[in-house]
Structures are given as structure tokens and as C-alpha cells.
Amino acid sequence: MSALKEKYGFSIRWLFSSKQLIWLYLGAFFVVVLLIWKGGEALRNQQIKALRIDSFEQLNQLASVLESAIAKYQHMPTLLASNDRVRKALRDGFDSDINQLNRELEQINRITEASDSYILNTDGLTIASSNYREVTSFVGRNFAFRPYFKDAIQGKPGRYYALGTTSNRRGYYFSYPVYEGDSIIGIAVVKVDLTQFEKRFANQHYEFLLLDPDGIVFSSSRANWLYRVLGELSHTELQRIADSQRYYGKSIEKLAIVYQKPFDEKSQIVDVLENTVIDGTEELERLSFLRMSRPIRLLGFQISILAPLKIINEEISLWRTIFAGGVTITALLLGLAMLRRRMLRERSDANEMTRHNQAYIREVIQNTQAGLVTLDEHHKIESFNPAVEKLLGQPLSPLVGQPLGVLFQPDEQDALALSSHNDFLEAANDLGIKVLTREGRLCYSDQTVPVEMTLCKMQLPNRLSYLVTFHDMTERKRYEQDITQARIELEERVKERTFELQGANTRLRHEIEEHKGTQRELIQTAKLAVLGQLSAGLNHELNQPLTAIRAFAGNGLKFLDRGQYEQAHANLQHISQLGHHMGDIIARFKVFARKGDVHQGPIAVQTAIMGALKIMSPRYKEVGIELVVTEDQGFIVNGDMVFLEQVLVNLLANAADAILETPNNPRRVHIEQISTGNQVMICVQDSGNGLSDDAIRHLFEPFFTSKSSGLGLGLGLSISQRIVEAMGGQISAQNRDSGGAEFCVRLPCFNHHLSQFQSLSRESKESIDPKEEI
Template sequence: MTQSVKQFNSNNKRTAWLYVVIAFMCLIAVWRVSEVYRQQQLTSLKSNSEIQLNQLANVLESAIAKYQHMPILLASNDRVRRALFRGIPTDINLLNRELAQINRITESSDIYIMDRDGLTIAASNYDEEATFVGKNFSFRPYFQEAIKGREGRYYALGTTSNRRGYFFSYPVYFNQTIVGVAVVKVDLRQFEKRFDTQSYEFLLLDPDNVVFSSSRSDWLYKVMGELSHDELTRIADSRRYKDRVIETLPIVSVRPVDQIASIVELLQAYSDDSGRESFERRSYLKMSQPIQLFGFKVVLLKPLQSLNDEIVLWRAIFAGGVIITALLAGLALLRKRMLQERSDAIEMARHNQAYIREVIQNTQAGLVTLDDKFCIESFNPAVEQIVGKPLSDLIGQPLEMLFFCTPSYLHFWGQMTDKADSEIEAGGRFITIEGELIANSSYAVPVEMTLCELQLPKRRGYLVTFHDMTERKRYEKEITLARQALEERVRDRTGALEEANDRLRQEVIEHKETQEELIQTAKMAVLGQLSAGLNHELNQPLTAIRAFSDNSLKFLEKGRIDQVEMNLQQISQLGHHMGDIIARFKVFARKGDVAPRPISIQSALNGAIRIMSSRMKEGQIELSGLNDCPLMVMGDMVFLEQVIVNILANSVDAIEDAKPQRRIIDISACTVEGSKVQLAIHDTGPGFSQSDLSRLFEPFFTTKSLGVGLGLGLSISQRIVESMGGEIAAQNHPQGGAEFYVTLPAFFEHEFVEVRDVAG
């Protein structure tokens, strides 16, 4: 049976593919035949178009050419010569009327006479509002050619009449001298009207391929092809088309048919019923022919819409016939297939029932079917294997006789059925709970039960699935015991780690206190080095105070109170000066934590310089650089002063040891990277060797003599600067000596205001 089904399906597939191949070949045949028909129609259309093109070219050429000799006849007219030579108004008036009469007879557009300067003295439109009389056309090439004694020809858009025309000109002689120019303008609109009712469109292209005349007004002054910038500039400078913008014809594509014809697709604008402008693509058969007499080219565009519609209709009719035939064949095949599928379905149903019975009987999960009252209808052998006893006596009994859980499974199923359909998952209504299969009064098997509703055609039923959980429960118990043991080990390990962390925190606190003491010791060491200078600074004002005091006593004995008052003022000033010196050293000597706040670079420099001033005086060292630095940084004033004092002390020591001719310490500051301030201190000492530079900031490293300094100044300075969020570096200056850089975060006033507002 299975073999016959496969054979039938194979035959159906081959038949279907045969129909597809036949339909495809029919469509190809339709396409090829329509292409042949299209080519024949194009050949016929091209022959007719070629005849029409020749007629169009001949009509245009003869219609314009018949006016080319009129300027010669006008130039030989005695009235024209007299009017140009004498310029008498009576002659000019007679000439105007005669030109108007000639214009009506010849059906030209305009006839006018210009003098040697290009000024129009008489014209056929003398009595019209847009008359040429009094207008100067000396800029036109046809005038420039005629005034040189040659016949002139030109085409352009009239600057006065605003009408397109072809111009013929000829010089007017009087006694062998050119006295003026006669011009005849041919209006091309009269020719365009002749072809309004034709079944084709035409274009008259000038030598630059600009449309000068056309059966469609919206194609005028557009170029067929592309023009360079120089060509567009030349056309604009000639004022040939006045102020018209030269655009490109909306040509979508060009496909050549042969050497003399091609198919052109153009975008054409049209207005729908609502007045909104839209565009559509239209195809034309394009043929062209030059008009040698004028240098023009006439292009004929034959619409292909009717031909295309005919081809499409022919293809649609033939394709419709093929499709209808294919559909009828398909319906016959479908009916045959439906009959075969019905037979196959019956056989498949028998097969599936047998297959399902085998699956249920041999599955390892316990399966039980229930009726609409949750009573046992059937079960598979796997349930009896789980329980370990036969269950035939439970047929028709409630499921509670076999399965037990708390609360009852009916409680969970009631909660499920109370939910709305939108709350039910994609799998349908089902519950999964844990319970026990009752083997006997003293033994129960732990299981996981899944209850789901069966979609039966005529009644309601339920399917229950049991999975033995004995092994899983045992694994869960083992995992629980292992987790408890692990938690106990983690608690022991955590206690040990906490003790180690407490010891580490204590060591960090002790290290920080040691570091602070080391910084304070470095400060006191600097103060010890500066003690001699401090004595000198205080000794001078003390000596002056004693002198002023002795003089005051003598002045007091003599009754010179005013001198006594002046001496007392001097003594007070000296006392304040001594107080400032002592206060500065007190501030420098105090302890403190780094609390970044806005500080002035200049204030820190002034404090450090006051402390180091006595040593720099002793060493005859000159200080140059900053006087009024406005830059601010984030840091601690005392710590920054200590860093500057350490650097200045090293510079003073280096200069005193080297004893150079120039004893200068230069200080400068600038903003770097937009958010940092860099302070540079350069001395004229000997500088550093390369090996010293690499170890400069190591603790206890010094380049001074034995017993002079501990080598901690720069190491402590580095820690202070880094604690303020900055960097310190040193290098040899290109002009000699050492140079230290201290870089700190810059402070901007608006940032401080924003931070203060947020804190508030």
C-alpha cells in the first residue's frame, strides 16, 4: 500500500512539472511572437515616420527660406535708402507704412530698418505698443554681420516682442557706403500651428541642441543632451534666449533601433482631476534630419503608446488562454488528487491508531486517560511498573484512588479553568503538580503529575502523565546536604577573611599616619635648613626696634613728641612685619589633610617665596617669572607651598654647588589640555644625568653630598601632588639647568558655583 502511494505521488509530481514546463514554453512563445510583431510594427512605423520627417523638414526649410532674399530687396528700395541717408520724418513715416504693408503681404513676423549704430528708425510694427522703432539692436550678431557688408542670419527670442524668430539681414548701401541694415524676422509660431493636429511631436534644435521650436510649448528652450558650463555661459552672454533658463529634456532612457532611429522615454507632466500635477513615462520613436541651409536639426517623435497597448493586449489575451487551460488541467489533477488523498487518509488513520497504541504501550512515562468526571478510563503498563502492582480494579474509579496530593489536584485545575482564554498560555489548559502514587498503605511513590484537557470531537476527556521522581528526590536530598556543608565552609572562610581585612585596614591606617609624619618631618627639616635665614630676617627688625626705642627716649626728654610718635609708628610696622614672617612659618609647619579646594597659584608661590627669600638672598639668586598669575587650581594651599619650597630648595642647592655665572630661578604657569594648570620651575644649575632622572623621585635618593639632605623631598612632593590629583615631572632644560613641572586640575569659577548649588 505504501509503495502504491509513493508511486502515485511521484506520478502527480511529474504531471505537475509537465504542466509547468508547457505553460512556461507557451509564455515564451507568446513573448517571442509579440516581439516579432512589435519589430514589424516598428519597421512600418519607421518607414512612415521617415516620410513624415522629410515632409516636415522640407516644409520648415521652404517656409523659412522664402524670406531670405527679402532683406536684399529691401536694401535696394529707394525709399529705404532715402530714409537712412536723409532721416527726414516724412520719408520715415512713408517707409513705416510701406514696411507694414509688405509685412502683411509676405506674412512675415516683423520688418525693420536700422542705421549704422544699430538704432531702428522704421519698422512694420511702428504703430504697436511693443514697436521696434527707437530700439537699438547693435548687439545682435545679424546686425554685426550686415554692417560688415555680409548677409546676416540669426535665430533668437526677441528682447522686445518676446517672440521666437529667425532673422535675415542685409546691408543698405548709398553711394557705395553702408548706411544701414534691413532685417526680416520670421515668426516660427505660424509653422508650429500647422502641426498641432498631427499624430507626432516635433522638435527644431539649434546647433547647441537647444529646442528652438516644438509642437509642445513645455519643451521649448530645453536641451536634448548635456551642455558644458562654458557652453551655457556662451548662450547666456549672447542673450539669444533672453533670461530663459536652459534645462535638460526629461529623457529617462534611449534605446537604439538602428542607425537612424531610436526609442526614447520621456517624463511628461499632466494634471489630474484635482488639479495636482503628476508625471508619466511616454515612449516615442525618435528620428532626426539636419536642415543644412540653417544649421538646424529637426527631430520627429512618433508616440508608441498605441503600439505598446496593442502588444500588451495581445499578450494578455494569449496568456489568459494559457492560464485558463492550465487552470482546467489543474482542476482535473486536483480532483484526482483529492480522491486519492481521501483514500490515503483512511489508510493513514488506521496506521496512526496502531502507531499511537504502540507508543502509549511502550512509553516510559505513565499515561492515564480520564473521562469528563475525572474517573480512570485506561492506563498504560508504565503506570503499573511505577506502582509495582496491577491496577485493573481501578478502571472507573476516581483518580484520587491512585494519586494523592495536598491540596487536591481538582483545586489546582479549578484555578486553571477560572482563567480567561487570554490568560492561558499557547499550550492550552494544563497543570503540573507533585504528589504520590499510592502503592499500598505503607508505601507511596513520589511522582510529578501533568493533567491536560483532550480536544475530543464529541465529549470531554483528560490525559494524565506520571513521571517517577524517586531518583530526583534522592538527588535533591544529597544536593541539600552538600549545600549545607558548603555554606558551613564558606562561613568559616569568611570569618578568616574578615580578620585578615581588619588587619590590613589597621596596617593601611598606620601606613597613612607614618606617611603624614614623614611629610611633617620633611617640613621641619626644611625649616631647620632655613633657621639661619629666619634669624637674619628677625634680627634686622629687632635691631631697628631697639634703635627707634633709644631715639624715642631721647626725643621724649627733649619734648619732641612728634618725633617720638613717628618712631613708635616705625616700631609698630616692624612688629607687624616680624609677625607676618613668624605666621608664615607657623602655617607652613602645621599638619593637615589634603582637602582639595580652589587655591591661587600666585598665593602659593608668594608664601613659598617668603619662606625661601633669605636663602635666595644669601646665594645671590635672582627670581624671575610670575608676578600676577590669575590661574586657580584644586588643591591644598599648605601642601602646594611645601612642594614649591622643596623644588626651590633643590634649585638653590644646585645653583650654590655649581656656582654658575647666571644665578636665576625662572617660574612660569600655563593652562594645558583645557582642564589642567602646569607650573614650571627652571634653574640655571648643572641639571641631571640620565641615570639621576630615572631615580629622581625614589625615597632616600639624593644627588647632594653625604650628610646633606635625606633624599625624601622630591618623593614626598610626588605623593603630595598625586594626592591632589596631579602629576610632577622633571627634565633637563634645552638651555641648561633643571626644570620641574607640577600639573594640577584647573579650577573654573562656574564649575565651583554649580557644585555649591548642588550641595546647597
Template sequence: MVSLSAKFRDLIWPKQYLENPKRFAWLYVAVFVICLLTLWRGGDALKQQQIQDLSVDTTEQLVQLTSVIESAIAKYQHMPTLLASNDRVRKALRDGLPSDINQLNRELEQINRITEASDSYIIDVNGSTIAASNYRLSTSFVGGNFSFRPYFKDAIKGKPGRYYALGTTSNRRGYYFSYPVFEGDSIIGVAVVKVDLTQFEKRFSNQAYDFLMLDPDGVVFSSSRSEWLYKVMGQLSHEELTRIAESQRYFDQAIETLPVVSKKAFEGGGDVIEMLDEVQDNLGNELVERHRYLAMSRPIKLLNFQVAVFVPLTAIEEQIALWRAIFAGGITITMLVFGLAHLRSRMLQERSDAIEMARHNQAYIREVIQHTQAGLVTLDGAFRIEALNPAVEKLVATPLSDLIGQPLSALFQVAGNDLLRWTKALQSDFDNAKDSLTTVQGTLSVKGESPGIAVEATICELQLPQRRSHLVTFHDMTERKRYEQEITSARHALELRVKERTSELEQANQLLRHEIGEHKATQQELIQTAKLAVLGQMSAGLNHELNQPLTAIRSFADNGLKFLERERYEQAKGNLQQISQLGHHMGDIIARFKVFARKGNVMHTPIDVQTAINGALKIMQPRFKEAGIESHVPSNVQVAVLADMVFLEQVLVNLLANAVDAILEASGREKLVSIEVNCEQDLVRIYVRDSGTGLSEESLNRLFEPFYTSKASGLGLGLGLSISQRIMDSMNGSLSAQNHPEGGAEFCVTLNTFQPD
């Protein structure tokens, strides 16, 4: 009878290879070389793919990082403008009184504490700091002269300034925003706010990547690694280095080059660079190692900076190296296994009888048991220990020769949840293929000693001639149990952090909603105040408008009584009809003012432009008559816009009221207000023009600033145009102003055309 091993041998090794060892050797070498080439090329492809995936993830992280930095810095750019508009700042710069300066110092300190800015300070026209938020510190800016800074030079020329530098007084890096302080048309000082960029270094210092913030010259201005500060990726020319040194941007810091060994563009985006990094060994000695990074950058448009992240590729390279080592080991083991199989086949070819083949199988099994890394135990038909390998003794750290012949339970105790499966496995005859292999968990201990070694046991039947035997394999699970415990602990810690963060976000959202509600309420009150201010200005004209019909009503009533006494009923009826018409007229005037004065939210509905213009003119007509102003208004505008009727009328009334004030201030000129409507495909523009002297350059630049007014003292709060602009923004429109080429000021109200379905 031909044995099963012989059939297996003939299947794997054809007869021509067994008969020609040289041919077998060449085949062995060819297969080995092909496997190695496949291993190397496969590793390169896998590395490329992992770097590609890392590039996609890094791009998303870079977008988030850029957004966080830009939004964090953007909130400070308007602070100098607000400081420059503060009356106390102008008074301190104008008068220079110590009491004013001390009060200003305290206000700046409080503003800094609220806004979390680094520093804010006020500079006079000579560049000397008169007040600062850090006036209490030894590094106070008070008394320091910063006229050499570009942000001061820009602001003193009347432009907003921006700059970045290493502070000469505080020795801290920061980004500066500045704005001129005006007194009329003159600049009397500069307001400056400094943003400390080290906050981002602390925030992103524990990330899986290193981040850099590069200035327009490519100098590292901020980084999560302090040794990279004030270094450049490339080379700077002598002229560039001289310019940087003369600007005192980095004080006395030397500009060096980052230790980049090589740089190669990556097709997925970014660059793969190799750098020299200084590390310390276990003995504290300084060593220089080469590390590779995936470098990607993105601009910060607000600052004209570049944000770059360097993601280490060490983990990917180690993973590829490990993969190659495992694969190479697998190839080697496979080749060795095939070689052993070839040798064994040659031996089996020389042995023909079943007894010698059985002896060989037993010797082979014992050899495997002795040299395998897993703990192996063979059992006889009664499930008693027949033999065991040194790996089992190594697991329990004690000799086990006295356990030979004893039940397996003397060495291995099954876990409670696997006891039923283990009992069924021992009772099975292993004839069913589904039951040929059983794996359970338990502990290895001699005579039940505690603690035992946690292992995973697998039992299977050995097909041996003329007898039944079983093989039990033990694998140490100590490390796996420890890893599972660590993963469980990490998951619990992560869940706790997520709950804490969620609670913080909910509190922040509640506070934000509260602030938004207060802002909307304040804006509605300002709009209502502006309405009432306009109504107050028109009260005299309204009085005149109502007195005329009241006088006529009295006359018609007196005459009507006389007609009734004389029984002239037709004439009396005519007088009553006149009184009724005059009453309707007065009611229409009062109703128009009541609608205009009511509060309400913006409702985007189709509004007839002609109706809105007529409503505003009815409100303003008394002032026009009182001032003797003529109006040119279209009478047949056939267009509708998406807006709110009351708020649109408020904007038009405010523009018409401003036009009346401008005409009254310009003596000796024609008194004329004109309204024109220009209809486009998607937009409608309403032009309100007066015949006044027009707007000055300063007025055009500051026209929509809150509390700014070009009228004489007491004639306005400076809120009308600012509120009108906000109303137009709420209706998705806009408000602009210019001087008309033929004279006078012209305001343009732009709204979206209503498009019916």
C-alpha cells in the first residue's frame, strides 16, 4: 500500500526534481530571488500608499490648524480701532494729565484681561509709549520708544498697521495690530495690540506632528520645537539678512538654516524631507540622527504667514521594516520547510515499510515538540501526559518530568466559561471535522499552585499508526491580557474626557446663545431709538400738518351750525363731508407715523418699491414744506423687492432727513431732493440725492462708523447711517454713499429683486 506521506511527497516535488538535485537547487534559488524582489517592491508600494493616506489626513489637520490660528488672531485685529475711538485715549494723548494716563493704564489692563491679548498700549506721535496694559510689570512698555517699528510708521501715516517681531522689551514673539488715533483730521497717536504667539506652541506641543509658522521671508517665527525658532528652510541672501537685521525684527537672534539633508516633492502633496535631529542616548550623550518627515504647508492669508506641519515617517518606516522582516522570515521559513520536506521526501523514498515510516513520524513529532516556541504536550488515549517540550517548563519556570503519566488536569486548569467545551472535546472521538480542533483559555500551574500562567490551549488528535494520541498546544497570553487591560483603561479614560469636553461645549454654547440674544436686543433698541429720533426731528412739521386740517374743521363746523339755523341743509351737508375728509386725512397721517414707530423683527416679504417710497415721503412731507424743499420722485415704479416694509421705510426716511439737513446747511443753493430707481435682473438700486455741498473725504471714510457725524453739535447722534447699514445687512442688501458729479451727496440702497415662482 502506498502511504499518504508518499502521495504528498509526489504531489509537491515532481519526480524529475527529486532525481536531479542541481535542478532543484536552481529552482529553489529562483523562487527565493523572486520572493525577495516581490517583498522589496511590495514594501515600497505599501510605504507609498501609507504616506499617501498620511498626506490626506495631514491636509485635513493642516486646514483645521490654519483655521484655529487664523480665527484666534482675527479677533484681535479690530481692537486697535476700538481703542483709537475711545475718548479717554484721545484725552490722554491730547492733555497728557497723569490722572488720565493712570486711568487709561487700568482700563488697558482690564481690556487685556478680558480679551486675553498679550499687550495693548498707546503711543504718541513721537513714538513714545504713554500708557500700556503691562504698566505694573518690570518689562512695562511705558516710556519706551517704538518709532522704529513699521506698525508705528504705517499708523502715523493714517493707515492700519500690522507687524510681527521679537519684543525688544519683553523678549517675547508676537504679532502687532495698530491704528491711528484721530483728533478731527489730525493724528495724535497710535493704538497698538500685541498677540502672543507662544499660546499656539503650548496648544499644539503634544500633537503627533511638529508645526512651524513661517514669516514671509521663510524664517520660523513660531514652532512646537524651540530649537527650530529663527531658522529658515532654505538660504537667505546677504541683502535679505541685512534687511531683517536693520528692522530689529528678531533683535539679536542669529538667523540660521534648518539641518535639512534632502528634500523631495511627494506626488500626493507636500515634500518628504530628511533632517538631522539631536537626541540623547540612555547615558545622556548627544547623538545626531537622521529622521524623515512629511512636510506640508498652508498660507494664513490674514497674516501673510505660512503654517507648516512636519509629520514623522518613523512609524511608517518601522512598520514597513517589520513587515519586510516578517515576510522575509516567512519566506525563509517557507523555503526551509520546503527544504526539510525535500529532505524528508528523499528519506521517505528510501524507506518503504510502514514501521520505519512510523518511527520517523514519531521522531519528527518529538523534534518539533522539543524545538518549537509554543508549549506542546502529547497525551495518550486516556488523556494522560505522555511527553512535553521545554517550552512548557519555561512557561511555569519549574521541571515537569514528574508529571509524566498524570492527567492533564494536574498541569492545566480550564477557565470556567470554557469548561463545558473542554469536557466535550475530551469526550469526542474527533471523527467529525468540525470537532477536530478545540481552543480554550485557562492557567498553567503545578498541582493547583497560585497564581498560574494565563494560556490559550488547543487540542487536536494525532494520526499515528496502531494507537490514538492527542497534541495540546499552549500559547502564553500574559502580554495579551496586559494589552487588553491597557486598552480597556484607555477607553474608559477617553470616554471620561469626551464627557468632560461635551459638558464644556454645552456651557460655552449656552453662553454664546445668551450673548447673541443680548446683541440682537441691543440692536433692536438702537434701531427703535433711531426711529424715535427721526420722529422727534419731524415733530414740528407734524404739528403744522395737523393744525391746518384742525383749523379748517373748526371753520366748517361753525359755518355748518349757521347753515342749520338758516335751514340751508345742503350747505351744512357739504361742510360735514369736508370735515369727514379732513378727519380721514389726519387719521392717515397719524397711522403712518404709528406704523413707522412700532418695533418688530425683520420679515423678508415681497415689498412694492413705489409703496415704500410713497410711505417715506408722507412721513417727510411736513419737513419738506417747512424747509421749502422741492422733491423729484418717480410715480410709477413697477418692481418688488425682498425686504421689510417698516425697516425699508426707516432707511429711506433717515436718508431723506439727512438730505434735508445737508440742504439747510448749504445756504444759497437750490433746495432739491431727488429719488431715482434703477432695476437690474437680480438687484434694485434706489438713489437718494440732495443739492447740498457733498461729503468730505473723512466723512466718506467714516460715514458708517457708530457715533460719527459731520453735522453741527446737537443735531445728531451719529447712529442713523450706522443703524441703516445694519438694517440693510439684515435684509441681505447694502448701503453706500458717494458725491454726485453734478454736486451734492448721493446714497444708494441696494436690494434683491423678488422673483415669483
């Protein structure tokens, strides 16, 4: 055992050293990765610096070429303004002079390679132009809106840049006033087309941008970058550019710059998103450039060169990949060498461990408390440990070589109707069971011990064997008997208690039915009380049409006697309409008085309000209360039409009682409909004195009333609350800041699927959820 402990101690120490080695390798790996990354960055920065030096020279060269090319045109308007033919054409305006001037301008333009040369009068109208033969001729067009005209007409040389409204070509404009004595009689203008410069520098290994003072790309080696802005322009600036018509008809958008970082004082690294076509498919590509800029003072512009960094980035990526691959291969070779060394060491350790394990297993088998028996491939006893002899209390050496059946007998319920123990073992083999558990008894001589047997197949290198484990179940069997007896006694007590609960349940149901009957009677009493309050108004509403019916009937008889059938027919129609009106009034009161259960469904809020008003309007007319109802909002809620009308009738009756108790206040009741998300709120507001704090606290309690003695049962609001809650809503009351009380009924908006679910839920709970009514 001491040798085994030393071996385990060595393994633990080796495990800790292995963990430290792994952490060391991981640290070295991260250091190498960091070095590769930093080395790549240093190499990339060095190459970018070399690129910056070359690009800066190219930038200066490009700016010089552009400045010198444009500078030769800036004095052309001055020369044209001093031409006698120009002054004569402006002064006299003869067609012959203008035609001759057009030909001269065309020739001058051809010699100087300018884009266009033209002459404007003092109104800004073009009288002669070098492109007079072309479809896009400037002759007859007015350019008074251009800033170069405004500057020249004030006697100053003019400069401007814009997209031509006629030619639709970008150009830089030079202008100069034409004098006749001290008076300005016209303007000479020369336009320089920048397209020639774009073509000249289009095939370079870099991209260039010519930016106007607002940062808008005026010229570029990439056509799709034109009229893009590199910075940010405010709405005011964009409006100013649009009003100037500088880029007539062009949309000013921002260039898709997704990354921008300064490289040094004179350059920066810029990443731009660009649509490229690859194999006929348009894809979004990210392009990286080194950008350098310098101003062109002659034009007031700024020119930029964007040198691509794609080749540098690819070289750095390739360098990193090669170096990382070399490091990885070296690490793998080193790891393979260490793995082989470890495998040899572990093989030696395994052989040593096997010898120690064999000795350890023998000690475990001899000292375990469970009985162990080994069987050969024919299911005969080979060996056993002392725990089996301890279970039976006698030596078992005579059983070696005997079948297991002479020692162990399974219980009847576990034997599976097998005739012998050999059949039992063979059945386990046929079923492919490697671990088989059965309960039974160890029987030898006159000793019997209840045990649990576990049979396990062991496939040894040279043969098949079985390991049988026996666990003593004497205590477990005793516990099972005790538990069975306790379960029988518990079942008897449960039966007795169940019988008592059934009796109590029957009595409770009987009391509930009596309580529901009492509630229905109280509800009906409250409804009849409301009907009694409305009876006077009902008599008045019915007496008026009855009186009219008698009058129309008498007149009709006279008309019949006289043969005036049309007048008699008209009287009968009036009688029919009055009869329908009386029937509608009586039907409303019949519906209000009937009993029934809540039936959920879609109902129109305005319809329920109008139904309640038909019932209450006679009483309101009688006592002179004004009703104010908001317009129909088209709200649909989930509820019961009859019960909602009954709740509203109760609230309107209470509002009338509150107003009549305060005779000095204005008599007005206001009904509002408000949508609050997934609910609709119906509010009844009166002009009474409001509610006391004690009334608000107990308002919805049964038999509580704030009215004068003898004017109410105190059940109306309690029953209304139950009805509204049965429809899935709430009812509340509060005092208004302007005076009077406000009662609000909140009901859920109608939802088709929710209505179906509530219908199913109501059917499942019908036996336990009482439905209440007014």
C-alpha cells in the first residue's frame, strides 16, 4: 500500500507539473502571436511610409500640372474684353458682327483648347459663343444668376466652378467686364473643362479627388465618386448649394467612408465601401487607401491622392501566414516529440500500476462487506470471498466447482417460470444481458438468508467469467413489512376522513345554492326598485302616444265617413309609428326586468349607451336633467349587452339621485367614451356634490348607501361591480376637480380569439362560478 501511495503521489505531482507546462506553452504561443502581429504592423508602417513619400511627390506633380494648365486660361477673358469686335458686337448688335464674332470665338477656342468662350450682355444674355454650331449652344441663354456674371458686372474679375446647366459638363469659369469708355457693356467668359485632366490621370496607380471649398468631389479618377461629400454638411449648407444651382440636378451624398485614422501629420488611412462586379454579381468591397491632400490656391480647391494599400495588406497577410505556419509546424514537431516521450513514460507507469492494482484488488475483494462469487463460463463456482461465509455463518469450500443453483435460489416472482437455475443463467445470455439483478435466498445446510443477487458478465482476455454479488436484505425485508402495515392503516384513516369531507362538501354546496338564491332575490328587488323610480316617467311616455293614437283614430273615422281615404291612411301610419315607439319602450323595460346569465360577446358601446338612455330618458325629462353624450367612437368591447345596459341604467339613476339632492347645482349628466390601449372606458359624470371619503372607501360594499334614508337598498353598485368583473372589467369612482362624481366602467376590447378562450373557460367553470345580475 505504501508503494501505491508513492505512485499516486508521483502522479499528482506530475499532473501539477503538466498543468504548469501547458500554461507555459499557452503563454509562449500568445507571445509568438503578439510578436507576429506587432512585426507585421511595423513592416506595414514602414512600407506605408515609403508609399507616402512617393505619393507626396506625385501629389505635388499633379497639383502643379493642374495649376499650370488652368492658369493659362485666367487671362483669356481679359484679352477677349479688349477685342474691338467684341465691343462692336455688344454696342451695335448687328448680325454680321455677331456672326463674325462667333467664328472668331470658335477659332480661339480651337487654338487654346478651352472648353467654351462666350460673350454676355449686361442682362446676362449670351449674344455670341464658341459652340454656336452645337445643339447645346449658349447663344440666347441667360446666365445672370451665375456668380461669375455678378462679379464681372460690378467691374471685378469673376471666377466660379459649376456643372453646366446647358452642356451638363463640369468646368471652371473665368470672366471679365467689357468696357466702352468707363461703362460696362458686357461680360467675356471662358469655361475650362476638367474632363481632359481626368482622362489624363485616369490610368495611374492611384486615385485622385478634386474637392471644392464645401468638401464636395468636383473631379475624380472614379466617376462614381463625383458629387460625393467627404465630411458633413448641414441642412443650411445643402440648401445654399441647391439654391446656387452649382450642381444642377445632382444629388449630393456622403462618400461611404467606414474607417478613417491619421497616419502622420500629412496623411491618413481611409477605408471606403465600393460596389464591384465579380463574376457578373455586384458585391460590396472594402477598399483601403493612404490619403494625402494639398490646396490649389489658384482655384480655392483641395486636391487629394488616394494610394491603394491592397498590395501592402496582402503582402503583410502573406508574411504573417508564412511565419505563423512555420511557428505552428515547429510547435507541432516539438509537441510530437514530447508526446512520444510521455507515452513511453506512461506505458512504464501503467505496467507498474497494474501490479499494484492487482494487489489492491485482492485486498478489496477480501475485505469488502458484500458477498462476492466468481463463476466460470459454465456457471460453476470458482471462488468466493469471506463475506459470503459470514452471511451463512459456515465455511463454503465444498461448493467450489458446484453450480450456482446449490447456493442461490431466486424468489418465485423473479424466477420467470424457469425450471432450473441453469435456465435462468442461459436466459440472461440469450437476452444479451450483461448485468442481471434478482432477489432470492442463500441456502446452504439449514441456513437461509434473503439477499439481492447481481450477476455481471466479465470478458477476460482468455476466457469468459461471471461475477456474482450478494447483498443482505434481512433489514430491508423487515422494513418493507413495516411500511406495508403502515400503508394499510393509513388507507383506512384516509377512507374515514374522505367520508367526513364528502358530508361536509354536500352541506357546503347546499348552503351555496341557498346563498345564490338569496342573491338573486336581492338583485331582482334592486331592479324592481329602479323600475319603481322610473314608473312615473314611463306613464308619461306612454300617455302621450296613447292620447295621440286616440286623436288620430277619431280623425281617421271621420275621414273614412267622408271618403277621404288618403288622410285616413296617413292617420293609420301615424298610429302604427306610435305603436312601435310604445312597444320599444316596453321591450326595454322587459329586458331590464328579466333574469339571465352573462353571455360574453362583441357589443357596440354606443348601442349599450343608447339602450340605457331610452330607459332613463323619461325620468330625466321629468326632473329636467340635461344629458350630454359624446359622439359614437365605434368602440367594440367584450361583454353582455343586456347586463352592460343594466349597469349603465344603475349609474344614470344614481347620478340623477345625486343631482336631485343638490337643487342649487346645474342639472347635467355627461357620458364619455375613452380608449385606453386594449380597454374602453365609459364614464358617467354628474353635477352633484360628489362623494365623501368614507363613501369612496365603502361604495361597492353590499347594503352601503350614501343616499338619504329610504332612497336606496345599497345593492346597486355592489351588483354592478360583480357584473362588470364577470365581463372581465373593472368599475371605479372618484370626485371630479370641477365638482360632482365620476363613475368609470373599464371593459376589454373585443378580441375574437380571446372570446373563444373565455367561452371555453366559462363552460369548464360553470359549476363553480356564480353569475349575478341586477
